[in-house]
Amino acid sequence: MTVAVAPRATIGGRTALPGDAVLGMLMVAPIVITMAALVIIPLGQTVWDSLHRINPMQAGTPFIGLANYSRMFADADVGHAWTNTLIYVGIAVTIETVVGILAAALINQVKVGRQWLLAAVILPWALPGVVNSVIWLWIYQPGAGLLNGILTAFGLPFDNHVWFNDRTSALIAVVVVHIWRMMPLTIVIVLAAMQSIPGHLYEAAHIDGATRPQMFFSITLPLIRSAIAVAMTNSIVAGFNIFDEAWVLAGASLETRPILVQIYLETFQNLRFSYGMALSLLLTAVSLGVSLIFVLRLYRTTRFE
Amino acid sequence: MKPSPALRIVTIAGVVLLLLWSLGPIYWTLVSAITPSADFSARPIHFFPQHFTFDHISRLLGINVERIGGVLVWAQFRAALFNSIATSLAATVLCVAIAAIGGYAFTRLDFPGKRVIFLVVIATLAVPGYAVLIPLYRIMIGLKLIDTYLGITLIYISAYLPLTLWLMRSVFDSLPIALEEAAQLDGAGRLRIFFNIVLPLVGPGLTAAAILTFLGAWGQYLVPLIFSPSATKPLTVLIPEFVTKNFIDYGLITASGTIAIIIPALVVIFLNRYLVTGLLAGSVK
Numbered sequence: 001m002t003v004a005v006a007p008r009a010t011i012g013g014r015t016a017l018p019g020d021a022v023l024g025m026l027m028v029a030p031i032v033i034t035m036a037a038l039v040i041i042p043l044g045q046t047v048w049d050s051l052h053r054i055n056p057m058q059a060g061t062p063f064i065g066l067a068n069y070s071r072m073f074a075d076a077d078v079g080h081a082w083t084n085t086l087i088y089v090g091i092a093v094t095i096e097t098v099v100g101i102l103a104a105a106l107i108n109q110v111k112v113g114r115q116w117l118l119a120a121v122i123l124p125w126a127l128p129g130v131v132n133s134v135i136w137l138w139i140y141q142p143g144a145g146l147l148n149g150i151l152t153a154f155g156l157p158f159d160n161h162v163w164f165n166d167r168t169s170a171l172i173a174v175v176v177v178h179i180w181r182m183m184p185l186t187i188v189i190v191l192a193a194m195q196s197i198p199g200h201l202y203e204a205a206h207i208d209g210a211t212r213p214q215m216f217f218s219i220t221l222p223l224i225r226s227a228i229a230v231a232m233t234n235s236i237v238a239g240f241n242i243f244d245e246a247w248v249l250a251g252a253s254l255e256t257r258p259i260l261v262q263i264y265l266e267t268f269q270n271l272r273f274s275y276g277m278a279l280s281l282l283l284t285a286v287s288l289g290v291s292l293i294f295v296l297r298l299y300r301t302t303r304f305e
Numbered sequence: 306m307k308p309s310p311a312l313r314i315v316t317i318a319g320v321v322l323l324l325l326w327s328l329g330p331i332y333w334t335l336v337s338a339i340t341p342s343a344d345f346s347a348r349p350i351h352f353f354p355q356h357f358t359f360d361h362i363s364r365l366l367g368i369n370v371e372r373i374g375g376v377l378v379w380a381q382f383r384a385a386l387f388n389s390i391a392t393s394l395a396a397t398v399l400c401v402a403i404a405a406i407g408g409y410a411f412t413r414l415d416f417p418g419k420r421v422i423f424l425v426v427i428a429t430l431a432v433p434g435y436a437v438l439i440p441l442y443r444i445m446i447g448l449k450l451i452d453t454y455l456g457i458t459l460i461y462i463s464a465y466l467p468l469t470l471w472l473m474r475s476v477f478d479s480l481p482i483a484l485e486e487a488a489q490l491d492g493a494g495r496l497r498i499f500f501n502i503v504l505p506l507v508g509p510g511l512t513a514a515a516i517l518t519f520l521g522a523w524g525q526y527l528v529p530l531i532f533s534p535s536a537t538k539p540l541t542v543l544i545p546e547f548v549t550k551n552f553i554d555y556g557l558i559t560a561s562g563t564i565a566i567i568i569p570a571l572v573v574i575f576l577n578r579y580l581v582t583g584l585l586a587g588s589v590k
Contacts, residue, residue, distance in 0.1 A: 023495055024416030031407040031426060031466060038463035039429050042440035049440065106319040109312075117320065119577045121327050126569040126580070128524035130541040131562050135330045137548065138337065138555055146333050149350030159348070180330065185584065192585050212312070241433055244526045248545050260435060260527075267439055268531065277439050284436045 046277045054274035061274075068278035078279065080254055081262035084171065088258060089239035089290075091175045092182065096235045097228065100186030105216065107187065108194045118191070125184035129244030136177045137249055140164070167255040174256050177245040182238050186231040193227030194220060233291040240287035259283055331566060337559040338362065345555065361556035365564075382561060385543040389565075392454060392529075392539060393522040396461035400469050400518045401511055403462070408473030409499050413485070423474075430467045434528060442531060457533045461525065465518040472517070472586050476510030477503070513583030516576055520569055540565050 050068055052061045072078050103121070110117055124132060139146040142162045151158035164170045197220065205215050243260040250256040252265060260283065267276030337345070341358045344351070364370055367379025410416070411423050441460065442451075450456030480503065488498045504511075526541045533539060544565060547558050573580065 020414045020495070021416040024410040024414035024419065027410035027414070028407040028416075028419075028422060030403045031470065032422060034403070034459070034463050034466060035426050035429060037444075038441065038459060039432060039437055040425070042437035042444065043429075043432055045440035046436055103319075103323055106316060106323065109316050110320060115577065117324070118581070119573050120324055122577065122580065123331065123570060123573050124327055126520050126573045127331075127566055128526065128541045128569070130524070130526045130545055131565045134544055134548065134558050134562050135334045138559060139330060139333060141555065144345040144555070146330075146350070149348065153349050180326070184327075188581055188584050192581075237433075241435075247526075248548070263435060264527070273439050273443075280433075280435045280438070284433055287433070288431055 046281060049274050050278040050281055052274050054277075056271050056273070068275050069282070071275065072279065072282065077254065077257075078259070078262060081257050081259045084255075084257055085240060085242070085259045087171055088175050088178065088242050089236060091172075092178050092239040092242075093232060093235045095179050096183045096186045097232055100183050100231065101190050101224075101228065103183070104187045104190040104194055105220070107191055118188075121187055122184045124180050125182065127181070129181060130248055132177055132181050133245045133248035136173070136180070136245075140173055140249070164250055164253070164256075170250060170253070170256045174242075174246050174249055177249065178239070178242055181245075182235060185234055185238075189227050189231040189234070190224055193224040197223050229294065232294050236291040236294065237287050240283060240290075331570075334559045334562050334566070337555065338563045340556075342556050361560040365557055365560045378557065381538075381543060382540075385538055385540045386564070388454075388533070388537050389523060389539040389541070392457050392461065392533075392537065393519050395454070395458045396465065396522045397515050397519040399458070400462045400465050401473075401515050404466060404469035404473045404514060405504070405507070405511060406499075408470050409477055409503060411470075411474050412477035413482075414495070423470075426467055427471055430471070434464055438528070438531065445532060452533055452536050454537055457529060457537055460528055460532060461518075461522045464528070465521055469514040469518055472514045472583060473507075473510060475586055476507050480506060509579055509582070512576065513579040513586070516572055516580050517583045520572060520580075523569065 049061075051063060051065060053064045053067075054061050107114060107117055107121070127135075140163045142148060142160045147163070148158045148161050151161075163173045201219050202215055205219060210218070241260060242258045243264070246256050246258050246261055247264075252261065257265075259279070263276050263279045263283070266272050266279065336354050338361055339357055339359070340354045341356050341360060344354070344356055347355075365378060365382055411419060445451050445456050445460075448456070450459070484502060484506075485498050488502050493501070524541065525539070529537075529539050529542050533542065540561070544558065544561050547554055547561065
């Protein structure tokens with residue numbers, strides 16, 4: 001090619017070649033086509049269809065306005081599923097954040113074999129959610145499970161205890177599996193922020209006679225604030241989207257049913273397509289809204305300090 | 306700062322607890338897969354296997370036994386393992402290739418609508434999969450792509466493309482432009498620069514993007530539950546079926562779980578550095 005002699009224009013400090021516009025559009029075409037066909041158009045379809053009655057068992061798809069949305073508030077099962085979901089989110093986000101920060105601080109102390117420790121900690125996150133769930137299903141098993149085995153070994157009366165007979169223990173059993181899977185993400189994000197804090201800050205504090213807890217609260221914590229916000233956003237979104245754990249451990253049980261299982265049942269078992277779409281749009285809005293509030297609040301407090 | 310003895314003890318105790326919490330359940334699965342069923346309900350519980358058996362694994366692999374409870378377990382398992390590997394690999398390769406080519410264009414080339422398109426694609430990171438699942442289901446039925454490799458792979462690609470694109474663009478952004486300008490002066494065209502100079506430099510970035518896509522696709526459950534119900538059924542859909550069929554065979558569950566654990570475990574053990582980089586770049590949306 002003899003492009004070297006062609007005139008060259010500079011746009012925004014970058015060197016442009018003739019034909020860039022066409023080549024650029026060709027190069028991003030696969031992305032545009034895939035995303036438009038499989039995400040953006042279906043998303044618009046979801047919004048539009050949620051305003052109609054779409055049910056393969058019923059003829060016609062009449063426009064029904066916001067009827068699908070107003071119906072949710074009278075739907076007892078939906079209310080139940082929302083309650084369960086909020087319980088999951090509350091427990092999961094609190095424990096993942098608090099224990100995740102402590103675990104990251106701990107790993108940050110470890111000098112020898114830190115990569116191996118980190119790999120071990122990340123492993124539960126890397127496994128399929130379904131596999132995590134069957135691993136714990138086996139641990140929770142009443143007659144032969146590890147959990148009852150350990151409790152009985154300590155002399156506690158948990159022989160053949162059924163953890164899914166009681167709503168409270170069933171909810172906790174589900175959320176523990178979720179925390180086991182999602183906490184590694186919090187640890188990785190927070191640990192990276194801790195490692196980027198310059199060491200001389202701690203040395204200076206040490207000379208001033210600060211204790212380790214003082215250093216943690218007045219140096220570490222303020223400097224990892226935005227990382228905590230990012231980690232909490234991930235935890236919140238993951239908590240609202242809990243599905244695999246609840247479905248594998250307890251199936252359609254109303255006691256543990258999160259909102260996403262409710263959507264799945266309404267859509268693919270009751271075939272109320274448009275009702276399912278309205279529910280999933282509300283879930284999207286709620287999980288994004290809640291995480292946005294958290295991020296904004298954390299950023300604001302950081303800025304005013 | 307030298308750590309005090311008390312702090313060292315706390316650290317060691319904490320590390321032991323963290324390891325027990327993270328690896329304990331996985332250890333228990335691996336151990337159960339080689340423990341005879343008769344020993345399962347032994348009390349007091351043995352934390353180390355007392356007897357050793359290949360029974361569960363050989364039943365899973367269909368050695369000397371074709372059907373368990375009337376189900377062709379090995380035939381189903383073999384197919385599901387193949388399906389998981391095939392769809393995850395295909396989605397990974399295509400997703401990373403499309404994102405790398407497009408990401409380069411978004412970073413270095415000027416074309417109309419560039420900024421808007423990029424923002425819209427990245428904004429879909431905030432759209433959860435289930436918000437588009439039902440229209441997708443109807444589209445896939447219309448195209449007769451339910452339960453096909455093409456259908457499920459396309460969905461995985463669309464699910465992981467925004468994240469991979471975001472990663473790839475930040476990787477290209479961090480490359481010094483001088484190298485590419487020098488190649489231009491030598492008369493190399495855009496595509497030659499991309500394939501011969503840029504791509505060899507972004508191996509770590511490509512690896513991180515590939516790992517995230519692969520692990521994500523490998524672990525999918527709700528999507529294949531709907532779009533891959535039988536012929537293209539992956540491991541994640543098959544394994545819980547061992548639970549809900551009329552018999553609950555924990556030996557089979559732990560043996561199949563062990564096999565589903567191996568691949569992600571290898572990725573974490575050998576490629577953890579890239580995985581962490583990818584996670585960090587991906588989480589700071």
